[in-house]
Amino acid sequence: xxxxxxxxxxxxxxxxxxxxxxxxxxxxxxxxxxxxxxxxxxxxxxxxxxxxxxxxxxxxxxxxxxxxxxxxxxxxxxxxxxxxxxxxxxxxxxxxxxxxxxxxxxxxxxxxxxxxxxxxxxxxxxxxxxxxxxxxxxxxxxxxxxxxxxxxxxxxxxxxxxxxxxxxxxxxxxxxxxxxxxxxxxxxxxxxxxxxxxxxxxxxxxxxxxxxxxxxxxxxxxxxxxxxxxxxxxxxxxxxxxxxxxxxxxxxxxxxxxxxxxxxxxxxxxxxxxxxxxxxxxxxxxxxxxxxxxxxxxxxxxxxxxxxxxxxxxxxxxxxxxxxxxxxxxxxxxxxxxxxxxxxxxxxxxxxxxxxxxxxxxxxxxxxxxxxxxxxxxxxxxxxxxxxxxxxxxxxxxxxxxxxxxxxxxxxxxxxxxxxxxxxxxxxxxxxxxxxxxxxxxxxxxxxxxxxxxxxxxxxxxxxxxxxxxxxxxxxxxxxxxxxxxxxxxxxxxxxxxxxxxxxxxxxxxxxxxxxxxxxxxxxxxxxxx
Numbered sequence: 001x002x003x004x005x006x007x008x009x010x011x012x013x014x015x016x017x018x019x020x021x022x023x024x025x026x027x028x029x030x031x032x033x034x035x036x037x038x039x040x041x042x043x044x045x046x047x048x049x050x051x052x053x054x055x056x057x058x059x060x061x062x063x064x065x066x067x068x069x070x071x072x073x074x075x076x077x078x079x080x081x082x083x084x085x086x087x088x089x090x091x092x093x094x095x096x097x098x099x100x101x102x103x104x105x106x107x108x109x110x111x112x113x114x115x116x117x118x119x120x121x122x123x124x125x126x127x128x129x130x131x132x133x134x135x136x137x138x139x140x141x142x143x144x145x146x147x148x149x150x151x152x153x154x155x156x157x158x159x160x161x162x163x164x165x166x167x168x169x170x171x172x173x174x175x176x177x178x179x180x181x182x183x184x185x186x187x188x189x190x191x192x193x194x195x196x197x198x199x200x201x202x203x204x205x206x207x208x209x210x211x212x213x214x215x216x217x218x219x220x221x222x223x224x225x226x227x228x229x230x231x232x233x234x235x236x237x238x239x240x241x242x243x244x245x246x247x248x249x250x251x252x253x254x255x256x257x258x259x260x261x262x263x264x265x266x267x268x269x270x271x272x273x274x275x276x277x278x279x280x281x282x283x284x285x286x287x288x289x290x291x292x293x294x295x296x297x298x299x300x301x302x303x304x305x306x307x308x309x310x311x312x313x314x315x316x317x318x319x320x321x322x323x324x325x326x327x328x329x330x331x332x333x334x335x336x337x338x339x340x341x342x343x344x345x346x347x348x349x350x351x352x353x354x355x356x357x358x359x360x361x362x363x364x365x366x367x368x369x370x371x372x373x374x375x376x377x378x379x380x381x382x383x384x385x386x387x388x389x390x391x392x393x394x395x396x397x398x399x400x401x402x403x404x405x406x407x408x409x410x411x412x413x414x415x416x417x418x419x420x421x422x423x424x425x426x427x428x429x430x431x432x433x434x435x436x437x438x439x440x441x442x443x444x445x446x447x448x449x450x451x452x453x454x455x456x457x458x459x460x461x462x463x464x465x466x467x468x469x470x471x472x473x474x475x476x477x478x479x480x481x482x483x484x485x486x487x488x489x490x491x492x493x494x495x496x497x498x499x500x501x502x503x504x505x506x507x508x509x510x511x512x513x514x515x516x517x518x519x520x521x522x523x524x525x526x527x528x529x530x
Contacts, residue, residue, distance in 0.1 A: 004323045004359060007081075008289050009276045011361030013318070015085040015100050017125070018110035019118035023140040027110055027257040028086045032075050034264050072316060072363045080271050083363050098124075099374065099423065102390050103300040103318035103363060105278050106134040108270070109250070110257075113139050113146030113173060116155040125160045132247040135162065136270055143191075143256040145174035149228070153236075153252065163237045163249045167269055168262070170254040171217065171225055178217055180254050180262055181208060181225065183232070188213060191261050244273055277361035280320045282377075284385035287321055289360035294381035295322035295330060297364075299372050300390065302422045313418065315368040317378065320387065324358040333377045333386050341366050341378075374423050394526050395426050395441025398468040398505065399448060402437070408461050415459035416440075416451075420498070425451055428503065431483060431494035439495055439505075440465075441473060470505040472512060474524035487518045 016028055073084045085100045101107065107128050111117060128135050139152060146152070153164045171178040171188065179191040190204040206213050208229075214222050243249035251273060255262020279288040280298075287296060301316040324341070332339045358364050366372075375390045403412040416438060420427045424447055428439040442448060448465055455461045470493060483494055483502050491507040492515060504524070506512050516522055 004293070005290060007323070008360040010080050011083065011277050011359060012080050012106075012271060012274050013083040013085070013104055013277060013361045013363065014106045014108055014270075014274065015104035016108045016110060017101070017128070019112070019115075021112065023110055023112065023257045025086060027108075027138060027140065027263065028073065028084055030257050030260055030263045031077075031082070031084060031267060032073060033260070034077060034267060072365070074362070077267065078271060081362075082271075083361065085363065099300045099390050101128060101131065101133065103298075103316075104133065105361070106136065106274050108136050108138060111137060111139050111152070111156070113141045113152065113170075113254070114144055116147055116152055117159040122159060125162075129160075129162070129247060134244050134247050134274065135250045136266075136273070137164065137250045137252045138257075138262075138266055139170075139252060139254045140257050142170050142173050142177050142180075142254050143259055143261070146170070149254075150231075156250070156252070162247075163243070164252050165237045165239045165249055166232065166252045166254075167239070168253055168265065169225075169228065169232060172221055176221070177256075178221060180265070181229065182265070183229075188217075189262070189265065190216065191256075191259075241273065245275065277320070281388045282385040284383065287385065287387075289321040292321035292381075294379060295324055295328070296320045296377065296379035296381060296385075296387075297324075297330075298378070298387040299374055299376045302368060302372060302374060303365075313368040313370065314365040315372040315376075316363060316365050319358055319360050319362050319364065321360045322380075323360075324362070324364060326356050328380075330378045330380045331384060332371065333379065333384055334373065335371055335376070339371065339378070370421075373421065394473050395443055396471060397443075397445050397448070398439055398441050398470045398473075400437060400466040400468060401440050401451075402464045402466075404462040404464060411459045412455070412461045412463070415455045415461055417498075419451060419454060426497070428495040428497055431496055431502070439468065468505075469507050472506040472509060474504050474506070474512060474526065476502045476504065477523035477525050478521065481519075481522065486515075486522075488515045 073086065075082055075084075085104055101124070109125065109128075125135070137156060139146075147155070149170055153166065156162065156164050166183065168180040168182045168189075170180050177191055179189050181188050186208045187205045188208055190206065206216070217225065237249060239251065240249055244251060251269070253262060253266040253269065255266060257263060277289045279286040281287075297317040297319045299315045299317045303314050303316065327340060327342060329338050329340050331337070355364065375387075377386045379385065401416070403409065416425075416427060419425055424442075426441040428441060430437050430439070440448070440451065442451075452463060452465065455463055469491075481502070486494070488494075488504065489506070489508075489511040491511050493505040495503050495505055497503060504515065506515075512524065516524065
């Protein structure tokens with residue numbers, strides 16, 4: 001057990017969250033650069049070098065310069081084994097991000113120094129708060145003109161309701177950006193622009209008390225820095241590891257991911273402040289990786305066709321306890337049978353490597369012949385248990401989907417079903433019909449584009465999407481309700497999901513209230529149970 005415990009102890013598993021364009025994918029790449037996992041990082045937009053970000057693998061991501069799927073990347077640094085879950089920043093993919101956060105032990109929030117907290121960060125942040133995940137803040141793009149630093153901190157505290165504790169402090173921004181001051185060591189790290197994508201760049205460190213600094217910073221910048229440090233020491237929250245671990249205090253760092261400045265400092269501090277993999281809740285109580293010798297894991301993501309040539313499906317699972325070895329047999333609790341975990345792999349976006357072993361805290365991808373669902377538990381413990389499920393978001397946009405070529409019916413049904421099993425879309429049918437008419441529900445409209453794109457590129461099926469006016473969906477909880485006798489409003493539509501469970505769609509919120517009033521005893525729910 002001790003060998004396994006040692007391996008688990010050195011694991012750190014975190015997700016990176018941010019608003020689109022805050023520089024999250026660039027920061028991920030720089031971490032990999034420091035871990036020696038890649039030699040040259042590609043800027044995401046990559047026009048100059050036409051290189052794409054390592055963590056973006058789907059063609060649509062490369063074309064638009066956005067992350068659509070969550071990538072899982074692993075690298076070694078300073079004796080630690082680090083798993084990064086890079087999430088889509090775009091709000092239309094918040095459901096994928098939510099599921100990814102279920103697999104992480106902490107989160108790094110990237111904020112654009114010139115924009116402060118943006119809408120999407122707020123939404124994702126609420127998920128972290130709900131799960132009490134420790135949050136570390138990296139304020140990026142300091143090499144561009146940024147908001148006043150105190151205003152930025154104030155913005156985080158006001159918008160997200162979390163106290164902040166700056167670990168370092170920026171000296172100027174934009175063209176005047178000189179570096180950062182480390183509050184703990186009382187040293188200034190001086191900024192020098194590095195070649196895009198190359199490694200470290202020179203970092204010069206000087207004590208805050210040295211006279212040499214005055215000449216480098218200039219009289220005005222030096223006076224401003226002294227004033228800000230004084231203010232900071234008087235007003236900022238003290239660093240408290242316990243509050244950080246509870247997700248109530250966020251350590252804040254400043255830097256520029258594009259030029260590599262401040263990234264390694266952040267990584268070192270982050271590893272000091274985070275913990276090894278945490279216990280997880282199951283129906284038998286908490287399962288602690290430090291004391292539970294048996295292997296256990298849960299599936300948090302399914303991705304089909306990561307490799308076009310192989311038409312494969314990968315189930316991503318977070319190992320919660322014990323050790324994994326390639327080809328081992330484990331019990332699939334929801335499926336009620338033993339399964340062999342074959343072709344285990346870890347990802348570097350679309351590059352994969354087969355692995356022989358993995359430990360609690362690691363994320364692995366397993367070949368899925370179509371038996372796994374999101375939220376499934378796998379274990380070889382004799383006394384079986386199930387990890388807490390992952391709730392489904394209620395879709396907010398709906399469209400009717402038809403294939404253009406009726407001869408491609410088989411591919412259409414297969415494609416739409418597979419994409420639905422990944423959790424990116426939810427599919428429904430008209431109440432009294434079969435699969436001829438399919439209604440697709442998504443959390444964000446951009447997912448319609450991805451659906452269209454993937455059906456064309458991966459399944460060779462062209463579709464027509466007809467947007468529907470519905471905005472609200474409700475699952476019917478009473479099993480005894482007679483759907484034909486249900487009295488609704490004129491804007492209500494009866495549908496069913498793939499498990500034949502009845503649902504109702506509404507255009508207006510007030511129609512939900514009216515329907516409840518007209519049908520005595522009817523119970524409606526906003527969340528579907530998986």
